[in-house]
Structure formats: C-alpha cells, structure tokens
Amino acid sequence: MKKWIVASLIIVIQYSVFGQTLVRGTVTDVKGEPLFGANVYIENTYDGTSSNADGKYEFKTDEKGDQNLKIEYLGYKPIKAFVHLNGQPVEFHFELEEQFSELNAVVITAGSFEASDRKRAIELSSVDIATTAGAMGDIVGAINTLPGTTPVGESGRLYVRGGSSEETKTFIDGLLVSQPYHSAAPNLSTRGRFNPFLFSGTIFNTGGYSAEYGQALSSVLLLNTINEKQKDELNLSFLLGLGADFAGTKSWESGSITASGNYFNMKPYMTLVKQNQEWSKPAEFYSQETSFKQKTGKSGIFKLYSNVNQSRFGLLQNDLDQPGQKINYELKNSNYFLNTSWTNALSEKWMLFAGASTTLNSDEIRINVNPLSEKLHAAHLKLGFDYQLAEKINLHFGTDYFHEGYTYSIVYDTLNFRQHLNNDLYVGFAEANIYTSNKLVFRIGGRAEYSTFLSKYNFSPRFSSAYKIDDYSQVSFAYGWFFQSPQNFDLLFEDGLTFQRADHFVLNYQKSINKRMFRAEVFYKDYSHLIKYKEDGYRNRSNYSNKGYGDAYGLDVFFRDAKTIKNGHFWISYSYLETERDFRNYPYLTTPEFASKHNFSIVYKHFSEKLRSMIGGDFSYSSPRNYNDPNQEAFNASKMKAYYSLNVSWAYLWKDQVIIYAAVNNVLGRNQEYGYRFSTQPDEDGIYAREPIVPQSRRFYLLGVFFTFSKDKAKNQLDKIN
Amino acid sequence: MLSITVLLIGISAYADNTAYHSKMKQTLDEMAKCRTAEDFKKVANSFDRIAQKESGEWLPIYFSADIKILLVYLDSAANFEQKDQYLDQAEDLINKMEEMDPDESEIQALKAFMIISRIGLDPVNRGQGMIGDYNAAITKSLELNPENPRAMYMQLSSQVGEAQWFGKSIDSFCPKMKELYENWDSYPVASDLHPQWGKEQLWQIMQPCN
Numbered sequence: 009m010k011k012w013i014v015a016s017l018i019i020v021i022q023y024s025v026f027g028q029t030l031v032r033g034t035v036t037d038v039k040g041e042p043l044f045g046a047n048v049y050i051e052n053t054y055d056g057t058s059s060n061a062d063g064k065y066e067f068k069t070d071e072k073g074d075q076n077l078k079i080e081y082l083g084y085k086p087i088k089a090f091v092h093l094n095g096q097p098v099e100f101h102f103e104l105e106e107q108f109s110e111l112n113a114v115v116i117t118a119g120s121f122e123a124s125d126r127k128r129a130i131e132l133s134s135v136d137i138a139t140t141a142g143a144m145g146d147i148v149g150a151i152n153t154l155p156g157t158t159p160v161g162e163s164g165r166l167y168v169r170g171g172s173s174e175e176t177k178t179f180i181d182g183l184l185v186s187q188p189y190h191s192a193a194p195n196l197s198t199r200g201r202f203n204p205f206l207f208s209g210t211i212f213n214t215g216g217y218s219a220e221y222g223q224a225l226s227s228v229l230l231l232n233t234i235n236e237k238q239k240d241e242l243n244l245s246f247l248l249g250l251g252a253d254f255a256g257t258k259s260w261e262s263g264s265i266t267a268s269g270n271y272f273n274m275k276p277y278m279t280l281v282k283q284n285q286e287w288s289k290p291a292e293f294y295s296q297e298t299s300f301k302q303k304t305g306k307s308g309i310f311k312l313y314s315n316v317n318q319s320r321f322g323l324l325q326n327d328l329d330q331p332g333q334k335i336n337y338e339l340k341n342s343n344y345f346l347n348t349s350w351t352n353a354l355s356e357k358w359m360l361f362a363g364a365s366t367t368l369n370s371d372e373i374r375i376n377v378n379p380l381s382e383k384l385h386a387a388h389l390k391l392g393f394d395y396q397l398a399e400k401i402n403l404h405f406g407t408d409y410f411h412e413g414y415t416y417s418i419v420y421d422t423l424n425f426r427q428h429l430n431n432d433l434y435v436g437f438a439e440a441n442i443y444t445s446n447k448l449v450f451r452i453g454g455r456a457e458y459s460t461f462l463s464k465y466n467f468s469p470r471f472s473s474a475y476k477i478d479d480y481s482q483v484s485f486a487y488g489w490f491f492q493s494p495q496n497f498d499l500l501f502e503d504g505l506t507f508q509r510a511d512h513f514v515l516n517y518q519k520s521i522n523k524r525m526f527r528a529e530v531f532y533k534d535y536s537h538l539i540k541y542k543e544d545g546y547r548n549r550s551n552y553s554n555k556g557y558g559d560a561y562g563l564d565v566f567f568r569d570a571k572t573i574k575n576g577h578f579w580i581s582y583s584y585l586e587t588e589r590d591f592r593n594y595p596y597l598t599t600p601e602f603a604s605k606h607n608f609s610i611v612y613k614h615f616s617e618k619l620r621s622m623i624g625g626d627f628s629y630s631s632p633r634n635y636n637d638p639n640q641e642a643f644n645a646s647k648m649k650a651y652y653s654l655n656v657s658w659a660y661l662w663k664d665q666v667i668i669y670a671a672v673n674n675v676l677g678r679n680q681e682y683g684y685r686f687s688t689q690p691d692e693d694g695i696y697a698r699e700p701i702v703p704q705s706r707r708f709y710l711l712g713v714f715f716t717f718s719k720d721k722a723k724n725q726l727d728k729i730n
Numbered sequence: 731m732l733s734i735t736v737l738l739i740g741i742s743a744y745a746d747n748t749a750y751h752s753k754m755k756q757t758l759d760e761m762a763k764c765r766t767a768e769d770f771k772k773v774a775n776s777f778d779r780i781a782q783k784e785s786g787e788w789l790p791i792y793f794s795a796d797i798k799i800l801l802v803y804l805d806s807a808a809n810f811e812q813k814d815q816y817l818d819q820a821e822d823l824i825n826k827m828e829e830m831d832p833d834e835s836e837i838q839a840l841k842a843f844m845i846i847s848r849i850g851l852d853p854v855n856r857g858q859g860m861i862g863d864y865n866a867a868i869t870k871s872l873e874l875n876p877e878n879p880r881a882m883y884m885q886l887s888s889q890v891g892e893a894q895w896f897g898k899s900i901d902s903f904c905p906k907m908k909e910l911y912e913n914w915d916s917y918p919v920a921s922d923l924h925p926q927w928g929k930e931q932l933w934q935i936m937q938p939c940n
Contacts, residue, residue: 045768045775052783053779053783078782134859208859236863238862523810620895
C-alpha cells in the first residue's frame, strides 16, 4: 500500500520537474502567405492559441508525451500533426490547402440570371421582380427590364436575344407550363398568368442552359414556388375599376396551404380611362389558385399548385378589306393548370425529384359569325436524380415524358376544317458538375429527345464552365445545341418536318462586391432548320419546309447597386442585338419584327421610412423595330417608332394592415405605335389599306388597396411593402 | 487499494469538471474584455478549443457562435459579403447545437439573434422571406422557457421597432420593458456559465420611455 503511494508521488514529482513545453511556428497557405487567426491546439486539451497577423503562433502546454497538434482555419483543410512533448520546445510550420466546399465554390453564370434572396452575388431579389413599377404585377414586365430582352408591346410576351416568343418556355418547380400567358386579342398585349408573389427564386436563362431543359430555342424561365415558412393570414385586394382578389393561408408545423380567388372586369375601368379600341365585350375573367406544401419524413417536400381560370372578351376591329365594316372578335378561354412535385433525399448522396404537370386549355373564338377553336391538353411527367459521386463531382440525370393533344377547328364560309394531333416527346438527360477546386467548375451534359409525331430523334450536347478570378469576380462560358419541335398548328398540315435548331455560344464576366454587381455577356446564336412556309391570307399556309435559318449576336451589360443610395437600389440594363433570319413566310433573310438593336432600362426603388412608402420608377427605351408593309417592295423594310416609357409606382403603408398602391405606366404620355396592320387584299388602286397598331390606352393607371390580416402580431404589411 | 483508485478517479473527474468550469469562466472573462474584432476572433478560437475537448457541451459552441454574430456589428472593416459569411459560420454552429439539444431555449434565442442580423444586412430583400423563421425561433424559445429574458427582450425589441416604424408611440410597451429590466437579475440562470446578455441592450431600447 505504502509503496504504491510513494511510487505515484514520485511519478507526480517527476512530471512536475519537466515543466511546460513551448509549441510555436507559423501558418501559411500553399503560396506562403501568412494566415491570421488560425486555431492551433493540442487535441483534446484546452491548450492552444491563434496565429497572429504574420502567421506566427506560440503557446505553452502542460501536456506530456505523444499528442496530436491540430490546426484549423476556415476555408482550409485542417491538419493533424503528431508531436512528442517532453519539455523541449517544438516548432511546426504549417501550409494549409484550401478546402473544397460546394456552397462556396464558383457558380456557372453564363446565360443565367437568378433572382434570389440569400445569395451573395445578387442579381435580383424575388421582391424586385414582384415590385417593378412598369410591370404591374406581371413577371414578364419585370424580366423585360433585364438585358437580353426586347419588349414587344403588341404582344406582351418574352422575346429573348432575337428569338420569337415561342422560343422561350416557362417552368414552375421544374415542370412545364404549356400556356403561361392569357389568351389575348390580336395585336394587343397579353400578360402572364401567375402572381409574382407566389415565387421566391426565379432563374431567367438567356441561353446555353442546362441539359435538364429543352424544346426552347432561346431561353427558359424557371419559377420556383416559395419554400419559406408562411404565416396564417388573410389577404384582400381591390383594384379600382378592375376587380378584387382574396387569398387565405393556413400553415402548420410541417406545411401550409394557400387558396385564392379573383374576379376582374375591365368595363368600369374602360369608362374611366379612354381606350384606343372598341370593345363589344370588355375583358372579364375570374380564377382560383391553390398552393399546398407539406414536409414528408425527414427531408421530403411535397408541393402542389393549381390554377383554374376563365376569361372572355369581345373586340371590334375595323375590317380593312371592307371599309366601313367591323369585325367582331370574341374569345372565351378556360385554362386549368395543375403542378405537383416531390423532392426527397434518399440518402446522403442521393436526391430524388418526381413531378407532374398538366394543362387543359381551350380557346373558343368567334370572328363575326365564324367559330374557331383551339384546344390543348398537355402533360409533363418528370423523374430526376442527383448523385454526389465524389466530393467534387455531382451527377444530375433523369427522364421526362411530354404529351400534347392539340385540336384545331374552324368554320369559315364554305370551309369546315377540324384536325387533331397527338405529339409525345420522350426525353433523357444527364449532366455532370465537375469541380477541380473552389475556383473552377465544368458542367458536361447531354440530352436526347424522341418525338412520336415527327418520328425523329435528336441529341444535344451542352457544355458550360466557370472560373473564379478572385473572391468577387469570375468568367463563365456556355455552349450547346438546342432543338424545338415546330408549332402544333404547323404540324397539322405537314408531315416530314423535323426539329428546329439553335446553337449557342455565351461568354460572361461578372464582378460583385459590397452590394454592387457588374455583368457583361457576349453571345452568338446560329439558327438552322427553322420552319418556312408560303402564306396566302391569314394562317393559310403551304409549302412547309425546315429550310429556315438565321443568326443572332450581341452584347448585354448589367449593373446593379444596392449600396450607394441609402434605402434605395437601382439597376441598369443595356442590350445590343444584331439578328437576321429567313423563316415563316419571309421571302428572304431579314431582321425580324420582334428584335430591336438597342435596348435600355433603368429601374429604381426607394424605401422611405418617414413616408412609410416604397416608391419605384423605371424607364425603358427600345430602338425602332422593323415591320412589313405590303405596299413596299422590300420585306420588313419599314421602321416603327422607337419605344420608350417612364413608369412610376407608389406603395403606401397607411395603417397597420393596409397598403394603398398607385401606379402609372407611360407617365410621359408617348403615343406608342407598333407598326401597322394591313388589309389582306389590295384595293382597286392596288394599295393595301392600313391602320396603326397601338396599345389599349395611352397610359395605364392602377389604384388599389391591399389588406392583410394575420394571426401573428409580428407579421404585417411591413414585410409586404418591402 | 481499490478505494484509493476510486478516490483518485473521483478526484481526477472532479478536477476535469472544475477544469472545464474554470476554463469557461476564464474565457468568458476574456470575452467581456474584448474590444477589437481581432480580440473577439481570438476568444472565439478559445471557445472552439474548449468545444473540441468537451464534445457533450453546447455552451462553448454557443459563445463561439455568439461572437460570430457580434462580429457583424463590430467588424467595421468587413464588407457585406464577409458579414454574411460570419453569419454562415454562426448558422452552422447553431445547427450543430440544435442537433445536440433540440429543447434548449437559449439556442433558439441565439438563432433568432442570428436571423435578425441576417435581415439587418439587407432588410428590403430579406425581411419578407425570413421574418417567419425569426418569429418561429422566438416562439419556440419562449415555449421551452417562458422566463428566458433574452427571448422576451427580442420579442419586445421587434415589437418596439415595428411601432416606431409606424410612427406610433411605444408607451404600451414601456411597462413590460421596465418590468423585464427590473426583474432581469431575478430570472433563474441555469449556471454561471450560461448566457446572461441582453440587459444592456434592453436598456438601450427603453430610453424613449418616460
């Protein structure tokens, strides 16, 4: 017994004679630059210190014997070094390697604009999209203030980098929306169907996009529904002379449901604001939307979105072929859209996505007494996987099935025509994201499609890459082939057609620091196999072929500043576009009517605490576009007036739960003109009669009141107004 | 022989416990003396070292995360992106703590502090999306401990801020704030190592009263 105590006492005394060990050295990166604030310590003890500004560290430890000396520094791989501590000073010089982290690694930005809230290099926030003054709550209006777009006032759809509006496709949560626009009267602007406040996370791809998407020669617009936690609340809005909207949200721990309904009728508005057209029936529509979200298991999310919509209008237009007569164009549209999706992490490395969308759209049109109808039943099924193959390699692949059932029927004089077609598209896609470091990434992908109607395959390679020059700037490149089936209407009349094609090259530079971003992008698109036909009178087409071709190239510049002005931010876009094509009924190569050489936009938003208001303004300019005058020899040789518009909006938080909103489009009162429409036949003097194409009214006014009632005291209009 | 071994083991275990306690106390004292961002970063590293030794304790992680959030306010040399990165680090640590102890009120209160700091960096764009998560964290913190003065302070702080923004008077909140301030020290603190911040911040927002 005594021996043990004596022995342990001797051991204790022996250890204390040895004393502390001094541990010191330096910490640098692989280039030899000192690292300041690295954590150096003996594993499983408290003993350690931080490296100083010269990368030097020094500390004393009471630990003895074999130990592990650890060094950690954010963004770098930690090191563990074996040391033997016996009182003699030890010196260690560490060289730390950068740690790869997908979250901090470079992102491919070529041809891609993302509206996000959390990202650092922020191009736009989702609030920006929803609150751009001139957009009047239409997503397309907001996207038209970004570079790469041409606003086409007589259409209201998205025209990207010299492409027609069919060349852009819209997806919600990865699933196709076949009819993203309302049916509109000829030569009058339409709007998007969806409320921008539904989405948090919009990606606008202007070219060179991922193998996951296809059938869009120019671009894809990816809208993602809100993921953040919602509060129980009731929203009511009233727009003067137009209509009302109500929406209710109920949420629980793992999900939420929002249901809304609205009714709009332009009749009262048209009596208040002078209209340029005559309406036999002012536009009327009502719709019901439902959005449902539920967490499943540990990492699954199930989403459902449905939109049911009915609209009608009647427009009286001068019959240019029979002066003095009018044509009554009446349209009744019903549209049903349903979108469901499920994402789930199957394991640490595998992620699954499964979804389906379906559209039932019916347009019943009457041109005077002649009925015309177009019905579309479309469905999209998608199954996708994400596999983390290695630390730096990620695979993304899947398969899609698209179905389209299209029916067109028309009765006109003695003509009684009805035709239906079914077109199914089977798709497989795969791509790999390969990082060589935090600074460099390559994305290689391929997409294969088979169309049952065309009985043809296509395969498109897609390649993109990005390189981080430094912490705040990068360059990015994208290249790919893009195929698109001809329009359904044209497929009715011709067999033996094939996919249209566009090849894209995109090169991009961007720098983002301290809430300012600058971005410049050059692009080149080569079009081939575009549909060509001969047209005798409205939609009377023959001689179909895929002999059309063309190209588009240009420069897009974007600058956003959320720092310089307190409580305000703005962005400036400029696009330069050169494009020519020979397609549709064009007799030869020419610049299309939906492309303008120069496009400029400036958007400003200001948040005033004193006035409790969000004030916004934007100004856009487009250089004159071409249009075709049949009285001229040359095709598409006439020039429209230049387009410009100054728009302002004011959202005022009147009370706790009430916002008053006012907006005016085209404050300057410019008389916009989008070329002319012409008679189908020349008169006895051989002249085609004409009439200018103008918007519905010179200015557009919006005055509304929005109420929010929520269960939680903390949530109120404060957030809505931002 | 056996009893001495047991005694020696008991003594070393007790020594470890007091070693942890005294190291934490020492580091907390250092934290109270910090002035510059560099000082704070050194102390955060100290807490990280304690955390790697005491794998079952969330308190050292808590203070490391707390410092990262404070750096957003204290590091004047940092730009927007760097401040966001501090909050990324804090968020990672908070997620780790939530896994260790999902029912700890203080962790939820710190989470709320992190979220409100995120919003503060870009309120116009982030307010709408993140305010739901902020309120959820405060609600959970109060559910887990209705007498957590930090959670009560943050709830009052956002209510007062909201009222001030509307140009309304904050008088209705003054009695609550005064009561909280007067009773602050009487609210039970689980140990002398547990977080105690908030009284000074409460004093600041109370100033417009009376």
